[in-house]
Each structure stands twice: as C-alpha cells, then as structure tokens.
Amino acid sequence: MRASFIFSEVLTGLRRNITMTVAMILTTAISLGLFGGGLLVVQMADKTKEIFLDRVEVQLFLTEDISASDPSCEQDICRNIRNDLENTDSVVSVHYLNRDDAVADATDRVFKDNPELASLVDPQSFPASFKVKLSDPEQFSAIDADFAQRPGVDSILNQRELVDRLFSVLNGVRNAAFAIAIVQAIAAIFLIANMVQVAALTRRTEVGIMRLVGATRWYTQLPFLLEAVAAALIGSVLAIGGLFAVKNLFIDNVLAEIYDANIVARISNSDVLLVSPFVVIVGAGLAAITAYAALRLYVRK
Numbered sequence: 001m002r003a004s005f006i007f008s009e010v011l012t013g014l015r016r017n018i019t020m021t022v023a024m025i026l027t028t029a030i031s032l033g034l035f036g037g038g039l040l041v042v043q044m045a046d047k048t049k050e051i052f053l054d055r056v057e058v059q060l061f062l063t064e065d066i067s068a069s070d071p072s073c074e075q076d077i078c079r080n081i082r083n084d085l086e087n088t089d090s091v092v093s094v095h096y097l098n099r100d101d102a103v104a105d106a107t108d109r110v111f112k113d114n115p116e117l118a119s120l121v122d123p124q125s126f127p128a129s130f131k132v133k134l135s136d137p138e139q140f141s142a143i144d145a146d147f148a149q150r151p152g153v154d155s156i157l158n159q160r161e162l163v164d165r166l167f168s169v170l171n172g173v174r175n176a177a178f179a180i181a182i183v184q185a186i187a188a189i190f191l192i193a194n195m196v197q198v199a200a201l202t203r204r205t206e207v208g209i210m211r212l213v214g215a216t217r218w219y220t221q222l223p224f225l226l227e228a229v230a231a232a233l234i235g236s237v238l239a240i241g242g243l244f245a246v247k248n249l250f251i252d253n254v255l256a257e258i259y260d261a262n263i264v265a266r267i268s269n270s271d272v273l274l275v276s277p278f279v280v281i282v283g284a285g286l287a288a289i290t291a292y293a294a295l296r297l298y299v300r301k
Helices: 002-016 018-055 064-069 076-086 099-109 137-147 160-202 204-212 217-254 256-260 269-298
Strands: 057-062 091-097 129-134 153-158
Touching: 018 160, 018 217, 018 269, 057 076, 057 137, 076 091, 076 129, 076 137, 091 099, 129 137, 137 153, 160 217, 160 269, 217 256, 217 269
Parallel strands: none
Antiparallel strands: 057 129, 057 153, 091 129
C-alpha cells in the first residue's frame, strides 16, 4: 500500500507540473547528451592514440655528403650509425632510405594523387635518412640525446609531435563538450530545485495532514525526490537515444572518409552502450542530490 501510494504521488506530481517537468527533462537530456559525447571523444582519443603510436617513427636525416656519396650505407659513418641504432634497446627496426628511396616514398605517399607535382620532385632536395621504429615512442629522447650530435646526422624528426597536435584538437573538442555540459547541468539543477519547491507548495495541505496523522518527514518527502529522479531518468534515456541517433545518422556519414583512412578511431554502438550507464548514474544522482538538498533547505516542515 505504501509503495502504491508513493508511486501514485509521483505520477500526480509529474502531471501537475507538466511544463516544468518537460523543461527539466529536456535540459537534463541535453546536459547528459553533451556529457556522454565528451566521454565518447575521450574513448575516440584513446583509441586514436593507440593507432598513431603504433605508426610513430623517428626519422634521422643524414648530411649532404652521405646522401650524395653513400646510397647503400656502406661507408663507415653511415654503417656505424645504423649499427648503433639497431643495438639501441628501444629500437624495433631500422630502415635506410637513400635519395631515390626518399623520392619514391614521397611520390607514392604525398603526391600519390598529384602526378603533375610528383614529376617536379627534385631528388637532390631529399636527403638520405633512417626510419626508426621504437617499441615505446616515449623513448624518443634517448635517440635524440645519443644521435643528434653524431657526425653524419643533420636533423631528427619525431612524428610524436604531429600526433600530439591531433590529440590537442580532440582534447579541445572534449573540453568544449564538458564545459557546455556543466552549464546545462547548472540549469538542470535550478530546474530540479524549482520543480521540487513548486510540487511541495501545491501539495502542502495534504502533506500537512499526513504529518498530523503520524507520517514521517522522509515518507512525505520521498515522492518529491522520486519525481526529480524519474524526470532525470527520462532525460537520461533521451540523451542515450540522442547519442545513438547522432552517431549513426550524422557522425558516421561526416567522418566516413576519415574512418576509412584510419586517421581517427571509429566510434561504435558498443562505445555508446559503454558510456550509457555513466549517463544514467550521473543523471539520477544529480537529480537525487539536488532534490534532497532543496527539500532540506526550502521544505522544512
């Protein structure tokens, strides 16, 4: 009987304040949707990081004299650099590119779709180099310290810097989503507090009668708290549905070519399912805490 009464009171409260309830549901849905989007961006960044770190190479460009006179890396300076690289603990593989190899590499990758530009490539502008694959890209500093000043080494390129720039963009998108979500969450908090106050005000007579006949304060205030939680749960469901819809109808189409090129990791439906429990927990928790605080502060009797 008590559970039935509380359930009926929750439904009654939601119907009485239908406009405010709808506003709270929509605001909560937007806030939680942005929060879930931020979590998805975090997942995308982590997966993309794994993709790129697996590709990251350190490239040691050799001086002009070696590039011009030692295409097979048989002279002492070039051979010693290669042997020392291969004997470095963090190095997985070492690949030597002479000038012709460098031109072919640039033509196949950079100018693949521009044969006119590829025909203008001057082999003399490409130095010979070593492409070094590391077991841990974080160990670049060891390569830089040991080989930057070696005779025959002109400069060292660390592709990790390019990867970090990509991650800074992804982190910026994530931070923007979280910032907007926080603003929307604040709006949802005020709406929840107002909804609880209005609901308590409209039912103050019945609550007073219940208190006179011995009902506890917790028993009379529980329906108001559950109203807020119920509205937040509806908002959570809408937010999760929105994440699925945006992912399948918009994100997949916009990022299709980028996904196919394996530039960024794909967001899957399983990723959305993975963040869904966090969206529900945050939504219900936010509503419960806000409603309880409002009841304690503004509804004292």
